[in-house]
Amino acid sequence: MVDIAARVWNHKWKIDPIVRSLIDTDFYKLLMCQSVFRNNRDTQVTFSLINRSTHIPLADLIDEGELREQLDHIRTLSLARGESTWLRGNTFYGKRQMFRPDFMEWFETLRLPPYHLERVENQYELTFEGSWPEVMLWEIPALAVLMELRGRAVLHEMKRFELQVLYARAMTKLWEKIEQLREVPDLRIADFGTRRRHSYLWQDWAVRAMVEGLGEKFVGTSNCLIAKNRDLEAIGTNAHELPMVQAALADSDEELARAPYDVLSDWHEEHDGNLRIILPDTFGTDGFLRRAPDWLSGWTGIRVDSGDPEKGAEMAIRWWQDRGEDPRKKMVIFSDGLDVDKIMELQAKFSGRVRVSFGWGTLLTNDFRGLVEDDRLAPFSLVCKAVSANGRPTVKLSDNPNKAMGPEDEIARYKRVFGVGDQEKMEVLV
């Protein structure tokens, strides 16, 4: 029996919206947003889309009108009552009322601020300007929209069974990964793949497949909407934008040098336990750890998000040992460019030495590599970053110069201030 009403309803949509909820975003965005809302509510920032994969001509692939429709649709979204109830009433990381009433009241009335879109040759310039807590919430939906529109452009040319087989192949591919991961003892893995997912429905499928296939080894998803709908843990702590903006606001080299620790000092006051995870690579992991204040070594763990992950983990282990901490009680979260082989390799290498955990992103939620001709569905490296704060440019050095950003002279200054020497370049796949 055809559900006639459903069919008519579907045809009433002018567009098929890619993002349908303000909490279809990463949990850490909301945690950070709350911090920013308290500490830097009036800071003016600009976020900008950066396509690191310049060989993908986004503006040729994606129709500008469709892109605007999707972005406009996101601007119509506001927090639904059930979403608000979930954020207010749920337990996150073992804590009730993670989100404070003043933040929730603000969030409940929020609409995302305007965007600026311009075509420049075969790429789009997409920027968001305004107060930091508002603008920062554009990052994830903007990325998801561009990723999915690019995919749709390819899918649009495919026939019915071709499409069905495409998804059959993608499911098989992902399931085979899950079958491999199922055999890994003591695995702890979470979905971090919202921003570069193939689509919302696909991410949702991937998460549910992980639930069935991995059981307790799957610890949750960074996506709040999926966590809510599927009754899973929402996972995530903090990201580069906090030290990047804080650093840009610094009035002197001394303030700049202190900025990454000031940010974590705020975080230290707000959060404890598994939310105390250091992200050390914004301006180089080595210098960050060397100069870190003692209270930071008491934190629960470190997230390794760029550079050679083995080196990053070894660096963290040595640092804890130097500070008289037992690495076996510390958590190392790997979250950069992971796929099954790398996950198994890292788990084998570090299991028992530290508490290993994985935040699996793009190659969980968007591994369509090799499934269509010319690999036109392969994921690529798209980011949306804070590029300025109160009119000053931001800088990121990273542990991989291919992930660095900012004006050249500022990069040089940051390198000097943070004592960053030669770095090893690594290819950025996603």
Place this chain on the structure above:
Amino acid sequence: MVDIAARVWNHKWKIDPIVRSLIDTDFYKLLMCQSVFRNNRDTQVTFSLINRSTHIPLADLIDEGELREQLDHIRTLSLARGESTWLRGNTFYGKRQMFRPDFMEWFETLRLPPYHLERVENQYELTFEGSWPEVMLWEIPALAVLMELRGRAVLHEMKRFELQVLYARAMTKLWEKIEQLREVPDLRIADFGTRRRHSYLWQDWAVRAMVEGLGEKFVGTSNCLIAKNRDLEAIGTNAHELPMVQAALADSDEELARAPYDVLSDWHEEHDGNLRIILPDTFGTDGFLRRAPDWLSGWTGIRVDSGDPEKGAEMAIRWWQDRGEDPRKKMVIFSDGLDVDKIMELQAKFSGRVRVSFGWGTLLTNDFRGLVEDDRLAPFSLVCKAVSANGRPTVKLSDNPNKAMGPEDEIARYKRVFGVGDQEKMEVLV
């Protein structure tokens, strides 16, 4: 939106019927049935299920109650008005009114006769007795029921995503075959896979995938219901049961020797063109062709259904040449144990020398090999054959002794009468 009515309706079914229509059967069954209805309406026959794959303990795998429910359900079926209209009004093999009014009137009131089911150790003895035109229509649905119930027993233990991935893998597997076949020039291929299909829905999917993937290279399906619903050509001519029963009815060795030709003489009167296809292997291809009357060499083609298919085709080519016929104008239909490699090999070998055509069966509609543990979904060799006619045992020699059947003394007699010497044994996979 959930279609509540559909959901409630689905739950109202006491069983999920495997066969839902009397025309969910092979087209050649109906063609033969019409012949039998005219020429041998009162012949009493017994059809019996034979599991050639004795390592598959059907009675351990399939619940007797469920089997009875499915068979009982088939006995409730009668020809629907739309089905009757299609049979009466459609063009088959370019001919209108293929089915005569008297046959259609009989068919419209037909219900299938009773069955006899008994468990013997770990197998089922399933037999059908009665008048030939009625009993013969049990063959295909009985096989489909047993095949699908065995599959369901395995699927029953699987979880939701495991199931989805199983079908994703099966779809991918089939689609990769189709992608290979798409590259074969001048291919002509039909679905012959009803009897040993994984399930009706799966066969329907396979057929539609062939339509999209192969275009004109896909010439039709043997399944009448799918042909009707998907607006495709219904394909098929005749089968071993005609000469087998005719031979069993022979009162002397002379009549026996003539029986296979008498059958085709009747067929010759009824049909022309692409329906004049010789199935020569019932009592050995070699002797059949050697002794064949001249009018048979004028027929359109030969179906090679046992033994080494290359030898069978070469034998046919030599025979046509000996009889002064041009093999390039003749059709050779391969229909035994085909899969992609074999199809491509035979096409490469015989394309241009004859008009090559393929009836692809089990490995089109039931290739679940390698997809579950212990290969418990792999297809196996199940047949349902006429074992006696008017109280006399039937015999089949085939070009492969592993496909032979009948009492030993009768086999010896048939071998003598038909001049069959040593034969090469070949493994029967499906």
